[in-house]
Amino acid sequence: MNYDIVAIGSATQDVFFSADAFRVVGGEQFPTGKGICLPFGSKVKVRKIVFASGGGGTNAAVTFSRQRYRTACVSVIGSDANGSAILDELRREGVDGKYMQVRHDDITAYSAILVGDDGERTILSYTGEGARWDAERVPWENLSAKWLYVNSLGGSIEMLERVVSFAQKTGAHLATNPGPGELVLGLEKLAPLWKSFDIVGMNQEEAATLTGLPYNDADAIFTKLDAAIGGICVMTQGSRGVAVSDGVARYAASIPAGAVVERTGAGDAFHSGFLAEFIRSGSIEKSIQFGTANATAVVMQYGAKAGILKAGDIGPWPLVTVTRTQL
DSSP, X not given: OEEEEEEESOOEEEEEEEOTTOEEEXXXXXXXXXXXXXXXTOOOOOSEEEEEEEOHXXXXXXXXXXXXXXXXXXXXXXXXXXXXXXXXXXXXXXXXXXXXXXESSSOOOEEEEEEOTTSOEEEEEEOGGGGOOOGGGSOGGGOEEEEEEEOOOTTOXXXXXXXXXXXXXXXXXXXXXXXXHHHTTOHHHHHHHHTTOSEEEEEHHHHXXXXXXXXXXXXXXXXXXXXXXXXXXXXXXXXXXXXXXXXXXXXXXXXXXXXXXXXXXXXXXXXXXXXXXXXXXOOHHHHHHHHHHHHHHHTTSSXXXXXXXXXXXXXXXXXXXXXXXXX
């Protein structure tokens, strides 16, 4: 089949917990300055528990399929019940899962997610089979796709290089929201590969770390990333919104106010929604609007997929206003 998009990235089984006993405490020992505290040696009563699949690869694939793109997903799962459940869900969502790699060394990646009352969360993540990518197991010669969307590859530079090589040979377009394993490779290694990408997205904290520039200096960060990326740079900014650079102009939008139930999958929803609209219209402004709408819908429910928008569904909120500044 000739796919519109092949999503390549992680697949996980997630379980969400909320509890009255969760306490947010401040402390310099925490990277974010805050931590979740639980009573040591006690049994904690859980208020709510939700099981859902996650992972940037499968989350993005569901966005694309719900937007009526012919979609396949390439990821790594275990030969266990959770892996089978992920495959079944992809089938129900209309995503072709025949290129999923099933391994027998470990279990499917698993996350326990502790959710605070404000929707913020702490994720206990076990990578499992998700770190065991094998580029040779992908039948590249049988793949035909207009776009490849790359999410977390567990730091496999070999897999990333094969994706770029495939796109260069076939003329496929490339977009990525890289995972921590890829970002830790550093800009020097990533830049030669990113020159082939139409869209590269990450959050501002990741971008600042990658470029070695101050977090608050968005202009300097964009200038450095524009030089490293062949196409558009998308930078999410948490509660402040999103900024985008195409090397000619900068675009910005804030996030609409709304109830937040749980934030897992918001980044995946934004970046995949941005790409889905960009393929459809080619408009950065509309892509920001749809990506924001998709992310807003996701954080209003538990899990990374439940709120993902379907074709024609824009949600019960107004489209954000996008400003454009010429460079």
